[in-house]
Each structure stands twice: as structure tokens, then as C-alpha cells.
Amino acid sequence: MAKRNIAIGTLLVGIVLGIILWGGFNWAMELTNTEQFCISCHEMRDNVYQEYKGRIHDLNRTGVRATCPDCHVPKEWIYKVKRKIQASNELFHKVMGSIDTREKFEAKRLELARHVWKAMKETDSRECRNCHEYGSMDYMAQGRRARREHQEGLEAGKTCIDCHKGIAHQLPDMAEEDPSAVLAVHPEDKGTE
Secondary structure, rough: OOHHHHHHHHHHHHHHHHHHHHHHHHHHHHHOOHHHHHHOOHHHHHHHHHHOOOOOOOOOOOOOOOOOOHHHHOOHHHHHHHHHHHHHHHHHHHHOOOOOOOOHHHHHHHHHHHHHHHHHHHHOOOOOOOOOHHHOHHHHHHOOHOOOOOOOHHOOOOOOHHHOOOOOOOOOOOOOOOHHHHHOOOOOHHOOO
16 A cells, blocks of 8 residues: 555656646746847847847838747747757857857858858748748739749749848848859848838
8 A cells, every 4th residue: 555655646746746847848948939038148139139120020010020039939849949959059159158249240140140041941931931921922912023023932932031131130241152142132121111
């Protein structure tokens, strides 16, 4: 009887502990999935966040904002966990001071941008498509250039990041890059339309 009580007690403690740990894990996941968390480091607050402010994903005619995690953290749980694990590398570099000055940040900007662009390309701009989807676009309500580019992009199998690099953040210096590899930002994307 005593062994049975110990087994039941151990099971109950395990269940309660599991619930607490799972709740804590999810709480931490959500806490780190906010704009406030993202800009709590001066590296992000003083650099890319300043570039984001006032751009189309921050300020626009509809009042719909896309914040840091909307663009940089997947919504699907398994992909979100994978991204959070990858972010541990960013914490390592925070501690090491890899981009703790504007000069260091600018020196690594192209490398950082390429990393984000590659990830977006590999996922077919998954985070963009949480809000933007070719199939839901009213092409007739778009400007002539946007309508043409979106329709051609769809037919060519392009993804958002193929054309919209620099829509939320300043483009890195790419003087030595192949110009055809980096398309210019659409002028209408820079405003607050």
C-alpha cells in the first residue's frame, strides 16, 4: 500500500511540476515574442528599430502594425521554438558585444541582412504571408506598377523578400553586390501609404 501511495504521489508531483514547467516555458516564449522585448537591447533599439519607425509596417493609412515578432518569429509552434533556439546565438553575440556599437553593427549589417533574407526565402516569406497573400490581393485596387509586379511575381514563383528587401529596415551597403540580386525598394513602400 505504501509503495502505491508513493507511486501516486510521485505521479501527481510529476504532473504538477510538468504543468508548471510547461506554463513557464510558454510564458517565456510569449514574453520574448513582443516588440518591447526585442527593443530592450540597445543594439536593436538604437539601430534597426529607429529605421522601422515611420515606415509602412509601423505607420500606415489602415493603422495595422507589424512589429518585430510579426516579421521575424513564426506563428506555428514548432517553427517558433526553432527560431527561439536560433536566437540563443544572438544572445551569445549580445554578451560578446559583437554589435554593441553603431560601427560594429554597420560592419555586420550586410551579413545580418543576408541571414534574414536567406531565412525568409527558404520559408517562402512565411511571416509576410501571415498578412499578405497573393491569392487575397485585389490587383485592380493596386497601382499599375504594383499590380504588374505582383502578378509577374506570382507567375515566376517569387516570394515577398525577392522584391521587398529594405521595406522595414535600411538596406546595407551593397556597392560590391550584383545589382540584379538586390532589387530596388518600391518608392511607395517607403512612405506611410
